[in-house]
Amino acid sequence: MEALNLIESFIHTAETGSFSAAARRLGLTPAAVSKNVARLEAQLGVRLFHRSTRKLTMTPGGEQLWADAGGPFASLQDAFARAAGHGGAPSGVLKVGMAVAFGREYLVPLLGDFLQRYPDIVPDWHFDNRAADLIAGGFDAAIGGGIELTQGVIARELARPCTIVAASPAYMARRRLPAHPSDLAELDGIVRRSSNTGRIRAWTLRNQIGEEALAECRTRMIFDDPEAMAHAAMQGLGIAFLPTPHAAPWLENGRLMRLLPGWHAELSPLTLYYPNRKLLPAKTRVFIDFIVGAFRDGRLAARFDAR
Structure with missing residues:
Protein backbone atom coordinates (compact mmCIF):
# COMPACT_ATOMS: atom_id res chain seq x y z
CA MET A 1 0.00 0.00 0.00
CA GLU A 2 2.97 2.33 0.54
CA ALA A 3 3.76 2.27 -3.17
CA LEU A 4 0.14 3.19 -3.93
CA ASN A 5 0.34 6.16 -1.57
CA LEU A 6 3.50 7.38 -3.29
CA ILE A 7 2.09 7.02 -6.79
CA GLU A 8 -1.15 8.71 -5.64
CA SER A 9 0.81 11.76 -4.48
CA PHE A 10 2.67 11.83 -7.79
CA ILE A 11 -0.44 11.54 -9.96
CA HIS A 12 -2.36 14.27 -8.14
CA THR A 13 0.69 16.54 -8.30
CA ALA A 14 1.01 15.89 -12.02
CA GLU A 15 -2.69 16.63 -12.58
CA THR A 16 -2.76 19.85 -10.54
CA GLY A 17 0.74 21.16 -11.17
CA SER A 18 1.57 21.82 -7.52
CA PHE A 19 2.19 20.05 -4.24
CA SER A 20 -0.26 22.39 -2.48
CA ALA A 21 -3.18 21.60 -4.80
CA ALA A 22 -2.45 17.88 -4.61
CA ALA A 23 -2.33 18.13 -0.81
CA ARG A 24 -5.78 19.75 -0.72
CA ARG A 25 -7.19 16.86 -2.74
CA LEU A 26 -5.57 14.23 -0.56
CA GLY A 27 -6.10 15.84 2.83
CA LEU A 28 -2.35 15.98 3.47
CA THR A 29 0.17 18.76 3.98
CA PRO A 30 2.19 20.00 0.98
CA ALA A 31 5.32 18.84 2.76
CA ALA A 32 3.93 15.30 3.04
CA VAL A 33 3.05 15.20 -0.66
CA SER A 34 6.48 16.53 -1.59
CA LYS A 35 8.11 13.90 0.61
CA ASN A 36 6.06 11.12 -0.99
CA VAL A 37 7.09 12.23 -4.47
CA ALA A 38 10.73 12.43 -3.39
CA ARG A 39 10.56 8.89 -2.00
CA LEU A 40 9.05 7.66 -5.25
CA GLU A 41 11.84 9.34 -7.20
CA ALA A 42 14.39 7.65 -4.94
CA GLN A 43 12.80 4.23 -5.43
CA LEU A 44 12.65 4.63 -9.21
CA GLY A 45 15.99 6.37 -9.56
CA VAL A 46 14.34 8.96 -11.81
CA ARG A 47 13.64 12.65 -11.22
CA LEU A 48 9.94 13.23 -11.91
CA PHE A 49 9.68 17.02 -11.43
CA HIS A 50 11.88 20.05 -11.94
CA ARG A 51 11.42 22.14 -8.78
CA SER A 52 11.91 25.88 -8.40
CA THR A 53 10.60 28.51 -6.00
CA ARG A 54 8.01 29.60 -8.59
CA LYS A 55 7.22 26.59 -10.73
CA LEU A 56 6.89 22.83 -10.73
CA THR A 57 7.24 21.11 -14.09
CA MET A 58 7.44 17.45 -15.03
CA THR A 59 10.56 15.93 -16.45
CA PRO A 60 10.32 13.64 -19.49
CA GLY A 61 10.49 10.73 -17.05
CA GLY A 62 7.61 12.19 -15.05
CA GLU A 63 5.50 12.70 -18.17
CA GLN A 64 6.12 9.10 -19.21
CA LEU A 65 5.16 7.75 -15.78
CA TRP A 66 1.99 9.86 -15.74
CA ALA A 67 0.99 8.60 -19.19
CA ASP A 68 1.66 4.98 -18.23
CA ALA A 69 0.29 4.97 -14.68
CA GLY A 70 -2.58 7.50 -14.66
CA GLY A 71 -5.21 5.31 -16.29
CA PRO A 72 -4.37 2.07 -14.47
CA PHE A 73 -4.21 3.88 -11.13
CA ALA A 74 -7.67 5.42 -11.68
CA SER A 75 -9.04 1.98 -12.51
CA LEU A 76 -7.43 0.54 -9.37
CA GLN A 77 -8.96 3.29 -7.23
CA ASP A 78 -12.37 2.53 -8.73
CA ALA A 79 -11.91 -1.18 -8.00
CA PHE A 80 -11.07 -0.40 -4.36
CA ALA A 81 -14.11 1.87 -4.08
CA ARG A 82 -16.41 -0.82 -5.47
CA ALA A 83 -14.91 -3.50 -3.21
CA ALA A 84 -15.37 -1.29 -0.16
CA GLY A 85 -18.90 -0.26 -1.13
CA HIS A 86 -21.88 -0.91 1.09
CA GLY A 87 -23.17 -4.18 -0.33
CA GLY A 88 -22.18 -3.01 -3.79
CA ALA A 89 -24.33 0.15 -3.52
CA PRO A 90 -22.88 3.36 -5.03
CA SER A 91 -21.18 5.36 -2.30
CA GLY A 92 -18.65 8.08 -1.60
CA VAL A 93 -18.26 11.83 -2.06
CA LEU A 94 -19.49 13.05 -5.46
CA LYS A 95 -17.80 16.28 -6.54
CA VAL A 96 -19.79 18.15 -9.22
CA GLY A 97 -19.31 21.64 -10.69
CA MET A 98 -22.17 23.81 -11.98
CA ALA A 99 -23.18 27.44 -12.54
CA VAL A 100 -24.73 29.21 -9.56
CA ALA A 101 -28.21 30.11 -10.80
CA PHE A 102 -28.64 27.03 -12.97
CA GLY A 103 -27.64 24.69 -10.18
CA ARG A 104 -29.92 26.37 -7.66
CA GLU A 105 -32.93 26.44 -10.00
CA TYR A 106 -32.71 23.06 -11.71
CA LEU A 107 -30.28 20.70 -9.93
CA VAL A 108 -30.81 21.32 -6.22
CA PRO A 109 -34.54 20.39 -6.57
CA LEU A 110 -33.41 16.97 -7.85
CA LEU A 111 -31.32 16.23 -4.76
CA GLY A 112 -34.08 14.71 -2.65
CA ASP A 113 -34.92 12.06 -5.22
CA PHE A 114 -31.24 11.36 -5.89
CA LEU A 115 -30.40 10.89 -2.19
CA GLN A 116 -33.43 8.69 -1.67
CA ARG A 117 -32.16 6.38 -4.39
CA TYR A 118 -28.49 6.54 -3.35
CA PRO A 119 -28.28 7.27 0.39
CA ASP A 120 -24.57 6.35 0.60
CA ILE A 121 -23.50 9.09 -1.84
CA VAL A 122 -22.50 12.47 -0.37
CA PRO A 123 -22.95 15.33 -2.91
CA ASP A 124 -20.07 17.82 -2.86
CA TRP A 125 -21.44 20.42 -5.27
CA HIS A 126 -19.44 23.48 -6.30
CA PHE A 127 -21.42 26.50 -7.54
CA ASP A 128 -19.28 28.73 -9.74
CA ASN A 129 -20.04 30.58 -12.98
CA ARG A 130 -16.53 29.87 -14.19
CA ALA A 131 -16.02 26.67 -16.14
CA ALA A 132 -14.82 23.79 -13.97
CA ASP A 133 -11.51 22.11 -14.78
CA LEU A 134 -12.46 18.48 -14.27
CA ILE A 135 -8.97 17.02 -14.21
CA ALA A 136 -7.11 19.70 -12.23
CA GLY A 137 -10.05 20.23 -9.87
CA GLY A 138 -10.63 16.55 -9.18
CA PHE A 139 -14.30 16.74 -10.22
CA ASP A 140 -16.37 13.63 -10.83
CA ALA A 141 -18.61 15.58 -13.22
CA ALA A 142 -19.60 19.09 -14.28
CA ILE A 143 -22.65 20.57 -15.97
CA GLY A 144 -22.42 23.65 -18.14
CA GLY A 145 -22.06 25.05 -21.61
CA GLY A 146 -19.06 25.82 -23.74
CA ILE A 147 -16.50 24.06 -21.54
CA GLU A 148 -13.38 23.34 -23.58
CA LEU A 149 -12.88 19.63 -24.04
CA THR A 150 -9.48 18.44 -22.88
CA GLN A 151 -7.86 15.05 -23.13
CA GLY A 152 -9.55 12.58 -20.84
CA VAL A 153 -12.95 14.32 -20.69
CA ILE A 154 -16.23 13.09 -22.21
CA ALA A 155 -19.13 15.43 -23.07
CA ARG A 156 -22.76 14.29 -23.15
CA GLU A 157 -25.30 16.78 -24.45
CA LEU A 158 -28.33 17.37 -22.23
CA ALA A 159 -30.22 20.19 -23.94
CA ARG A 160 -29.94 22.95 -26.51
CA PRO A 161 -30.82 26.26 -24.82
CA LEU A 267 -26.21 29.05 -27.56
CA SER A 268 -23.68 26.35 -26.73
CA PRO A 269 -25.38 23.07 -25.78
CA LEU A 270 -25.92 22.39 -22.11
CA THR A 271 -23.59 19.47 -21.47
CA LEU A 272 -22.67 16.94 -18.81
CA TYR A 273 -18.91 16.44 -18.60
CA TYR A 274 -17.11 13.59 -16.84
CA PRO A 275 -13.67 11.93 -16.93
CA ASN A 276 -12.98 9.39 -19.63
CA ARG A 277 -12.40 6.20 -17.68
CA LYS A 278 -12.90 2.65 -18.80
CA LEU A 279 -14.54 1.85 -15.46
CA LEU A 280 -16.36 4.82 -13.99
CA PRO A 281 -16.95 4.79 -10.22
CA ALA A 282 -20.47 3.64 -9.45
CA LYS A 283 -21.29 7.00 -7.83
CA THR A 284 -20.42 8.82 -11.07
CA ARG A 285 -22.18 6.34 -13.31
CA VAL A 286 -25.49 6.52 -11.43
CA PHE A 287 -25.27 10.33 -11.29
CA ILE A 288 -24.86 10.50 -15.06
CA ASP A 289 -27.83 8.18 -15.62
CA PHE A 290 -29.92 10.13 -13.09
CA ILE A 291 -29.24 13.54 -14.68
CA VAL A 292 -29.82 12.29 -18.22
CA GLY A 293 -33.10 10.74 -17.09
CA ALA A 294 -34.15 13.90 -15.26
CA PHE A 295 -33.65 16.00 -18.38
CA ARG A 296 -35.57 13.48 -20.45
CA ASP A 297 -38.42 12.67 -18.07
CA GLY A 298 -38.71 16.17 -16.61
CA ARG A 299 -38.76 17.58 -20.14
CA LEU A 300 -36.08 20.12 -19.22
CA ALA A 301 -34.55 19.76 -22.67
CA ALA A 302 -37.89 20.75 -24.23
CA ARG A 303 -38.28 23.72 -21.84
CA PHE A 304 -34.91 25.12 -22.88
CA ASP A 305 -35.40 24.72 -26.64
CA ALA A 306 -37.11 27.87 -27.90
CA ARG A 307 -36.60 27.18 -31.59
Whole structure:
Protein backbone atom coordinates (compact mmCIF):
# COMPACT_ATOMS: atom_id res chain seq x y z
CA MET A 1 0.00 0.00 0.00
CA GLU A 2 2.97 2.33 0.54
CA ALA A 3 3.76 2.27 -3.17
CA LEU A 4 0.14 3.19 -3.93
CA ASN A 5 0.34 6.16 -1.57
CA LEU A 6 3.50 7.38 -3.29
CA ILE A 7 2.09 7.02 -6.79
CA GLU A 8 -1.15 8.71 -5.64
CA SER A 9 0.81 11.76 -4.48
CA PHE A 10 2.67 11.83 -7.79
CA ILE A 11 -0.44 11.54 -9.96
CA HIS A 12 -2.36 14.27 -8.14
CA THR A 13 0.69 16.54 -8.30
CA ALA A 14 1.01 15.89 -12.02
CA GLU A 15 -2.69 16.63 -12.58
CA THR A 16 -2.76 19.85 -10.54
CA GLY A 17 0.74 21.16 -11.17
CA SER A 18 1.57 21.82 -7.52
CA PHE A 19 2.19 20.05 -4.24
CA SER A 20 -0.26 22.39 -2.48
CA ALA A 21 -3.18 21.60 -4.80
CA ALA A 22 -2.45 17.88 -4.61
CA ALA A 23 -2.33 18.13 -0.81
CA ARG A 24 -5.78 19.75 -0.72
CA ARG A 25 -7.19 16.86 -2.74
CA LEU A 26 -5.57 14.23 -0.56
CA GLY A 27 -6.10 15.84 2.83
CA LEU A 28 -2.35 15.98 3.47
CA THR A 29 0.17 18.76 3.98
CA PRO A 30 2.19 20.00 0.98
CA ALA A 31 5.32 18.84 2.76
CA ALA A 32 3.93 15.30 3.04
CA VAL A 33 3.05 15.20 -0.66
CA SER A 34 6.48 16.53 -1.59
CA LYS A 35 8.11 13.90 0.61
CA ASN A 36 6.06 11.12 -0.99
CA VAL A 37 7.09 12.23 -4.47
CA ALA A 38 10.73 12.43 -3.39
CA ARG A 39 10.56 8.89 -2.00
CA LEU A 40 9.05 7.66 -5.25
CA GLU A 41 11.84 9.34 -7.20
CA ALA A 42 14.39 7.65 -4.94
CA GLN A 43 12.80 4.23 -5.43
CA LEU A 44 12.65 4.63 -9.21
CA GLY A 45 15.99 6.37 -9.56
CA VAL A 46 14.34 8.96 -11.81
CA ARG A 47 13.64 12.65 -11.22
CA LEU A 48 9.94 13.23 -11.91
CA PHE A 49 9.68 17.02 -11.43
CA HIS A 50 11.88 20.05 -11.94
CA ARG A 51 11.42 22.14 -8.78
CA SER A 52 11.91 25.88 -8.40
CA THR A 53 10.60 28.51 -6.00
CA ARG A 54 8.01 29.60 -8.59
CA LYS A 55 7.22 26.59 -10.73
CA LEU A 56 6.89 22.83 -10.73
CA THR A 57 7.24 21.11 -14.09
CA MET A 58 7.44 17.45 -15.03
CA THR A 59 10.56 15.93 -16.45
CA PRO A 60 10.32 13.64 -19.49
CA GLY A 61 10.49 10.73 -17.05
CA GLY A 62 7.61 12.19 -15.05
CA GLU A 63 5.50 12.70 -18.17
CA GLN A 64 6.12 9.10 -19.21
CA LEU A 65 5.16 7.75 -15.78
CA TRP A 66 1.99 9.86 -15.74
CA ALA A 67 0.99 8.60 -19.19
CA ASP A 68 1.66 4.98 -18.23
CA ALA A 69 0.29 4.97 -14.68
CA GLY A 70 -2.58 7.50 -14.66
CA GLY A 71 -5.21 5.31 -16.29
CA PRO A 72 -4.37 2.07 -14.47
CA PHE A 73 -4.21 3.88 -11.13
CA ALA A 74 -7.67 5.42 -11.68
CA SER A 75 -9.04 1.98 -12.51
CA LEU A 76 -7.43 0.54 -9.37
CA GLN A 77 -8.96 3.29 -7.23
CA ASP A 78 -12.37 2.53 -8.73
CA ALA A 79 -11.91 -1.18 -8.00
CA PHE A 80 -11.07 -0.40 -4.36
CA ALA A 81 -14.11 1.87 -4.08
CA ARG A 82 -16.41 -0.82 -5.47
CA ALA A 83 -14.91 -3.50 -3.21
CA ALA A 84 -15.37 -1.29 -0.16
CA GLY A 85 -18.90 -0.26 -1.13
CA HIS A 86 -21.88 -0.91 1.09
CA GLY A 87 -23.17 -4.18 -0.33
CA GLY A 88 -22.18 -3.01 -3.79
CA ALA A 89 -24.33 0.15 -3.52
CA PRO A 90 -22.88 3.36 -5.03
CA SER A 91 -21.18 5.36 -2.30
CA GLY A 92 -18.65 8.08 -1.60
CA VAL A 93 -18.26 11.83 -2.06
CA LEU A 94 -19.49 13.05 -5.46
CA LYS A 95 -17.80 16.28 -6.54
CA VAL A 96 -19.79 18.15 -9.22
CA GLY A 97 -19.31 21.64 -10.69
CA MET A 98 -22.17 23.81 -11.98
CA ALA A 99 -23.18 27.44 -12.54
CA VAL A 100 -24.73 29.21 -9.56
CA ALA A 101 -28.21 30.11 -10.80
CA PHE A 102 -28.64 27.03 -12.97
CA GLY A 103 -27.64 24.69 -10.18
CA ARG A 104 -29.92 26.37 -7.66
CA GLU A 105 -32.93 26.44 -10.00
CA TYR A 106 -32.71 23.06 -11.71
CA LEU A 107 -30.28 20.70 -9.93
CA VAL A 108 -30.81 21.32 -6.22
CA PRO A 109 -34.54 20.39 -6.57
CA LEU A 110 -33.41 16.97 -7.85
CA LEU A 111 -31.32 16.23 -4.76
CA GLY A 112 -34.08 14.71 -2.65
CA ASP A 113 -34.92 12.06 -5.22
CA PHE A 114 -31.24 11.36 -5.89
CA LEU A 115 -30.40 10.89 -2.19
CA GLN A 116 -33.43 8.69 -1.67
CA ARG A 117 -32.16 6.38 -4.39
CA TYR A 118 -28.49 6.54 -3.35
CA PRO A 119 -28.28 7.27 0.39
CA ASP A 120 -24.57 6.35 0.60
CA ILE A 121 -23.50 9.09 -1.84
CA VAL A 122 -22.50 12.47 -0.37
CA PRO A 123 -22.95 15.33 -2.91
CA ASP A 124 -20.07 17.82 -2.86
CA TRP A 125 -21.44 20.42 -5.27
CA HIS A 126 -19.44 23.48 -6.30
CA PHE A 127 -21.42 26.50 -7.54
CA ASP A 128 -19.28 28.73 -9.74
CA ASN A 129 -20.04 30.58 -12.98
CA ARG A 130 -16.53 29.87 -14.19
CA ALA A 131 -16.02 26.67 -16.14
CA ALA A 132 -14.82 23.79 -13.97
CA ASP A 133 -11.51 22.11 -14.78
CA LEU A 134 -12.46 18.48 -14.27
CA ILE A 135 -8.97 17.02 -14.21
CA ALA A 136 -7.11 19.70 -12.23
CA GLY A 137 -10.05 20.23 -9.87
CA GLY A 138 -10.63 16.55 -9.18
CA PHE A 139 -14.30 16.74 -10.22
CA ASP A 140 -16.37 13.63 -10.83
CA ALA A 141 -18.61 15.58 -13.22
CA ALA A 142 -19.60 19.09 -14.28
CA ILE A 143 -22.65 20.57 -15.97
CA GLY A 144 -22.42 23.65 -18.14
CA GLY A 145 -22.06 25.05 -21.61
CA GLY A 146 -19.06 25.82 -23.74
CA ILE A 147 -16.50 24.06 -21.54
CA GLU A 148 -13.38 23.34 -23.58
CA LEU A 149 -12.88 19.63 -24.04
CA THR A 150 -9.48 18.44 -22.88
CA GLN A 151 -7.86 15.05 -23.13
CA GLY A 152 -9.55 12.58 -20.84
CA VAL A 153 -12.95 14.32 -20.69
CA ILE A 154 -16.23 13.09 -22.21
CA ALA A 155 -19.13 15.43 -23.07
CA ARG A 156 -22.76 14.29 -23.15
CA GLU A 157 -25.30 16.78 -24.45
CA LEU A 158 -28.33 17.37 -22.23
CA ALA A 159 -30.22 20.19 -23.94
CA ARG A 160 -29.94 22.95 -26.51
CA PRO A 161 -30.82 26.26 -24.82
CA CYS A 162 -31.39 29.44 -26.79
CA THR A 163 -31.44 33.16 -26.09
CA ILE A 164 -34.83 34.81 -26.41
CA VAL A 165 -36.18 38.35 -25.91
CA ALA A 166 -38.40 38.89 -22.86
CA ALA A 167 -40.07 41.70 -20.95
CA SER A 168 -42.67 42.11 -18.24
CA PRO A 169 -46.32 42.46 -19.28
CA ALA A 170 -46.38 45.78 -17.41
CA TYR A 171 -43.52 47.19 -19.47
CA MET A 172 -45.20 46.20 -22.74
CA ALA A 173 -48.70 47.28 -21.69
CA ARG A 174 -48.36 50.74 -23.24
CA ARG A 175 -45.95 49.82 -26.02
CA ARG A 176 -46.30 48.31 -29.45
CA LEU A 177 -45.29 44.65 -29.63
CA PRO A 178 -42.29 44.22 -31.93
CA ALA A 179 -42.92 42.26 -35.11
CA HIS A 180 -39.28 42.14 -36.26
CA PRO A 181 -35.91 42.41 -34.48
CA SER A 182 -35.44 45.87 -35.96
CA ASP A 183 -38.46 47.05 -33.89
CA LEU A 184 -36.46 46.47 -30.69
CA ALA A 185 -34.63 49.74 -31.34
CA GLU A 186 -37.69 51.54 -29.90
CA LEU A 187 -37.44 49.77 -26.54
CA ASP A 188 -35.22 50.14 -23.44
CA GLY A 189 -32.73 47.33 -23.16
CA ILE A 190 -31.19 45.47 -20.23
CA VAL A 191 -28.06 44.32 -21.97
CA ARG A 192 -25.27 41.98 -20.96
CA ARG A 193 -21.56 42.60 -20.73
CA SER A 194 -19.42 39.57 -21.46
CA SER A 195 -17.45 38.46 -18.42
CA ASN A 196 -14.76 37.13 -20.75
CA THR A 197 -14.24 40.09 -23.09
CA GLY A 198 -15.78 42.98 -21.14
CA ARG A 199 -17.76 43.97 -24.23
CA ILE A 200 -21.52 44.43 -24.50
CA ARG A 201 -23.03 41.33 -26.05
CA ALA A 202 -24.56 41.79 -29.51
CA TRP A 203 -27.23 39.36 -30.66
CA THR A 204 -28.16 38.15 -34.11
CA LEU A 205 -31.57 36.51 -34.04
CA ARG A 206 -32.75 33.80 -36.40
CA ASN A 207 -36.27 32.70 -37.27
CA GLN A 208 -37.63 29.30 -38.22
CA ILE A 209 -37.04 29.76 -41.95
CA GLY A 210 -33.41 30.74 -41.45
CA GLU A 211 -33.63 34.52 -41.78
CA GLU A 212 -31.21 36.46 -39.58
CA ALA A 213 -31.41 39.99 -38.19
CA LEU A 214 -29.30 42.06 -35.81
CA ALA A 215 -31.18 42.81 -32.59
CA GLU A 216 -30.45 46.26 -31.15
CA CYS A 217 -32.25 48.25 -28.46
CA ARG A 218 -31.75 51.45 -26.47
CA THR A 219 -29.21 50.50 -23.81
CA ARG A 220 -30.81 51.40 -20.49
CA MET A 221 -28.62 49.34 -18.16
CA ILE A 222 -25.76 46.88 -18.40
CA PHE A 223 -25.41 43.72 -16.29
CA ASP A 224 -23.02 40.78 -16.42
CA ASP A 225 -25.43 38.23 -14.94
CA PRO A 226 -28.50 36.83 -16.75
CA GLU A 227 -30.37 36.07 -13.54
CA ALA A 228 -30.08 39.72 -12.48
CA MET A 229 -31.23 40.74 -15.97
CA ALA A 230 -34.34 38.58 -15.60
CA HIS A 231 -35.21 40.19 -12.26
CA ALA A 232 -34.70 43.69 -13.67
CA ALA A 233 -36.97 42.82 -16.59
CA MET A 234 -39.65 41.58 -14.18
CA GLN A 235 -39.54 45.00 -12.50
CA GLY A 236 -40.57 46.54 -15.82
CA LEU A 237 -37.22 48.24 -16.46
CA GLY A 238 -36.88 47.13 -20.07
CA ILE A 239 -36.46 44.17 -22.39
CA ALA A 240 -33.77 41.54 -21.84
CA PHE A 241 -31.99 38.97 -23.99
CA LEU A 242 -32.15 35.91 -21.74
CA PRO A 243 -30.92 32.32 -22.02
CA THR A 244 -33.94 30.05 -21.83
CA PRO A 245 -32.87 28.34 -18.55
CA HIS A 246 -32.99 31.77 -16.87
CA ALA A 247 -36.20 32.81 -18.60
CA ALA A 248 -38.28 29.61 -18.44
CA PRO A 249 -39.58 29.82 -14.83
CA TRP A 250 -40.71 33.43 -15.26
CA LEU A 251 -42.27 32.85 -18.69
CA GLU A 252 -44.24 29.93 -17.25
CA ASN A 253 -45.62 31.89 -14.27
CA GLY A 254 -46.42 34.96 -16.38
CA ARG A 255 -44.02 37.42 -14.79
CA LEU A 256 -42.24 37.67 -18.15
CA MET A 257 -43.58 37.43 -21.66
CA ARG A 258 -41.65 36.41 -24.72
CA LEU A 259 -41.25 38.97 -27.47
CA LEU A 260 -40.64 37.92 -31.08
CA PRO A 261 -41.66 34.30 -30.39
CA GLY A 262 -40.48 33.22 -33.83
CA TRP A 263 -36.93 34.46 -33.24
CA HIS A 264 -34.02 33.18 -31.14
CA ALA A 265 -30.23 33.08 -30.94
CA GLU A 266 -28.23 29.87 -30.68
CA LEU A 267 -26.21 29.05 -27.56
CA SER A 268 -23.68 26.35 -26.73
CA PRO A 269 -25.38 23.07 -25.78
CA LEU A 270 -25.92 22.39 -22.11
CA THR A 271 -23.59 19.47 -21.47
CA LEU A 272 -22.67 16.94 -18.81
CA TYR A 273 -18.91 16.44 -18.60
CA TYR A 274 -17.11 13.59 -16.84
CA PRO A 275 -13.67 11.93 -16.93
CA ASN A 276 -12.98 9.39 -19.63
CA ARG A 277 -12.40 6.20 -17.68
CA LYS A 278 -12.90 2.65 -18.80
CA LEU A 279 -14.54 1.85 -15.46
CA LEU A 280 -16.36 4.82 -13.99
CA PRO A 281 -16.95 4.79 -10.22
CA ALA A 282 -20.47 3.64 -9.45
CA LYS A 283 -21.29 7.00 -7.83
CA THR A 284 -20.42 8.82 -11.07
CA ARG A 285 -22.18 6.34 -13.31
CA VAL A 286 -25.49 6.52 -11.43
CA PHE A 287 -25.27 10.33 -11.29
CA ILE A 288 -24.86 10.50 -15.06
CA ASP A 289 -27.83 8.18 -15.62
CA PHE A 290 -29.92 10.13 -13.09
CA ILE A 291 -29.24 13.54 -14.68
CA VAL A 292 -29.82 12.29 -18.22
CA GLY A 293 -33.10 10.74 -17.09
CA ALA A 294 -34.15 13.90 -15.26
CA PHE A 295 -33.65 16.00 -18.38
CA ARG A 296 -35.57 13.48 -20.45
CA ASP A 297 -38.42 12.67 -18.07
CA GLY A 298 -38.71 16.17 -16.61
CA ARG A 299 -38.76 17.58 -20.14
CA LEU A 300 -36.08 20.12 -19.22
CA ALA A 301 -34.55 19.76 -22.67
CA ALA A 302 -37.89 20.75 -24.23
CA ARG A 303 -38.28 23.72 -21.84
CA PHE A 304 -34.91 25.12 -22.88
CA ASP A 305 -35.40 24.72 -26.64
CA ALA A 306 -37.11 27.87 -27.90
CA ARG A 307 -36.60 27.18 -31.59
